[in-house]
Amino acid sequence: MVGGGEPTRERILFAALKLFSEKGFNTTSIADILKEAGANSGSLYHFFPTKQDVLLAVLEMYRDGIYPMLLAPAWEGVEDPIDRVFALLAAYRRMLADTDCLYGCPIGSIALELHEPDPPVREMLSVNFDGWARHVKGCLDQARDRLPPGTDTKRLAIFVLTTMEGGVMQSRTHRTLEAFDASIASLRDYFDRLVVAAVADAQQETGT
């Protein structure tokens, strides 16, 4: 049960967010949400026309929460932009570790669960992925002078997201952090090589 002080609509949304993350969308029944939120079906359908609209509202909430609830805490005390990228990945690692590799990224889970062409939901998932990648791209742009000249920071940001999602997927399946750690370590190695190459290029430009 979620706290009873909050208005019903919010209680339902938080309950749904929690359950969708834990059990997925299809396997979470309306009854599950109602029990978790301490509400009745009529209340839910007073605020949301269908179950899908609950999902949409949850995704909106998640989109708006990326910065304040995820990035801000992960980046507290971390100034270096490249370190920030890996601090973000470390935050996901912590989530995995704290839940015995049960849940990693809710967006990823829901993304692969939706197979039907469900335009509004897919759109919302796209927006969530894009927001995440855009924040990472922001870091990379700040570190542009430490990356090889002409580095495609958008492409690299997508690659970071790819590494996170792929690593989470495998770690959840194996119920071990090994795959996630292996992926992040490889990504770190890649970044180290990019930074070294950038330095080498700079030296060459000014004449060794």
Added chain:
Amino acid sequence: MVGGGEPTRERILFAALKLFSEKGFNTTSIADILKEAGANSGSLYHFFPTKQDVLLAVLEMYRDGIYPMLLAPAWEGVEDPIDRVFALLAAYRRMLADTDCLYGCPIGSIALELHEPDPPVREMLSVNFDGWARHVKGCLDQARDRLPPGTDTKRLAIFVLTTMEGGVMQSRTHRTLEAFDASIASLRDYFDRLVVAAVADAQQETGT
């Protein structure tokens, strides 16, 4: 049952494999499978005690089919072990492209759909991931002399799988190949840098 078309059990398995890949496990009903396979519910339950056992059998079939149905065709005419890694990724790209980014890797889809602690199924998914990564590791081990000394090929193989799964996930969500291509391009760049570094190390060892 001696001659004639495929036996019922196989028809059911192929139908289930197809539908699980297209629509996912939870959203595929027994009735869907029966219609696709042209069978009756009694027949299905004659061979498989529960729906979950159908899934397990499908995953077994998939595990056994990785080499003959995926790797062998992808590697035909490709001898270089590193090229083979990217030929495999190109095969997935083709699958995505041919289906308008609708389905990529069935294992990944099912892996994120299963949230409950479902030991036998998770075990089978683990085995599938491991088999895939082991084949990639085989390639990398063959190319060991072209990679930096001390390269952890298992870790790198996991990273390749991570890149594939993460890229597929995003491309399916955006219904665009961009994220997949961006991920593979980044991985390619990483490999190029590894190979260059290996050459540099070798030169240094023999004294430039």
Added chain:
DNA sequence: CTCCCTTGTTTGAACGCTCAATCAAGAGAT
């Protein structure tokens, strides 16, 4: 202060439908 009417919210039983799973009966081959 009291009465009525309105507006927004909550209640929980009920509905129609789909689902996974069952079962008794029968077909076909050996």
Added chain:
DNA sequence: ATCTCTTGATTGAGCGTTCAAACAAGGGAG
């Protein structure tokens, strides 16, 4: 005659959704 496999109607639970009824709070009017 036996064993394997098939048929398809049937079961009962659970699903998303609906609905009429109740409730709480407020604002004018008397």
